[in-house]
Amino acid sequence: IQMTQSPSSLSASVGDRVTITCRTSQAIRDEFGWYQQKPGKAPERLIYAASTLHSGVPSRFSGSGSGTEFTLTISSLQPEDSATYYCLQYNSYPRTFGQGTKVEIK
Amino acid sequence: EEQLVESGGGLVQPGGSLRLSCAASGFTFNTFWMDWVRQVPGGGLEWVANIRQDGNEKYYVDSVKGRFTISRDNGKNSVYLQMNSLRAEDTAVYYCSRRLDLWGQGTMVTVSS
Numbered sequence: 001i002q003m004t005q006s007p008s009s010l011s012a013s014v015g016d017r018v019t020i021t022c023r024t025s026q027a028i029r030d031e032f033g034w035y036q037q038k039p040g041k042a043p044e045r046l047i048y049a050a051s052t053l054h055s056g057v058p059s060r061f062s063g064s065g066s067g068t069e070f071t072l073t074i075s076s077l078q079p080e081d082s083a084t085y086y087c088l089q090y091n092s093y094p095r096t097f098g099q100g101t102k103v104e105i106k
Numbered sequence: 107e108e109q110l111v112e113s114g115g116g117l118v119q120p121g122g123s124l125r126l127s128c129a130a131s132g133f134t135f136n137t138f139w140m141d142w143v144r145q146v147p148g149g150g151l152e153w154v155a156n157i158r159q160d161g162n163e164k165y166y167v168d169s170v171k172g173r174f175t176i177s178r179d180n181g182k183n184s185v186y187l188q189m190n191s192l193r194a195e196d197t198a199v200y201y202c203s204r205r206l207d208l209w210g211q212g213t214m215v216t217v218s219s
Contacts, residue, residue: 033206035151037151041211042201042209042210042211042212043143043151043201043209044209045206045207048207054207086150086151088151088153088206090206093165094153094165094166094167094168095141095153095156095206096153097150097151097152097153098150099150100150100151
């Protein structure tokens with residue numbers, strides 16, 4: 001399954017609403033997740049089952065979508081959200097990640 | 107505390123072999139699938155392989171099939187990645203993961219002469 005994640009990068013101000021989109025080449029139901037990775041660190045799961053918040057993740061993060069189009073929304077961007085975000089499908093093998101979206105704070 | 111700690115990375119020549127290990131603690135290891143994911147420095151994430159709880163079902167990305175073998179020892183709470191016939195393009199940070207929800211800190215593998 002091919003993943004198309006957009007945009008590849010974005011710059012936004014603290015408090016802005018940010019949206020990242022991922023499209024899959026075939027329908028995957030809700031077997032989909034979002035990850036955050038900061039420089040030099042391992043990825044951390046934010047969202048699984050397309051819209052379920054991983055334990056401990058701030059509520060400003062939300063996920064939506066099903067089938068072939070999925071969205072990660074940060075409702076009010078914070079300085080600590082500066083990171084690269086990846087989508088992942090786990091509907092079929094091989095598991096595949098999106099190309100990543102680098103989020104910078106203006 | 108739930109934790110995964112990888113080891114075994116290093117510098118190896120093309121065509122060589124390396125065995126990565128991942129030690130798990132803080133959770134019931136034998137109830138989870140385990141995965142390996144890699145990341146070229148400055149690049150994106152690539153899923154490599156995973157293994158079922160009992161070790162009897164395994165999956166691989168095409169680029170490593172026939173060269174890499176994933177295994178586990180539930181008595182030692184550990185998962186392994188045996189990497190043979192290594193190529194320059196296998197150079198990456200290798201992460202161990204519990205079902206892609208808990209990740210280790212990664213171990214660097216460099217394939218170069």
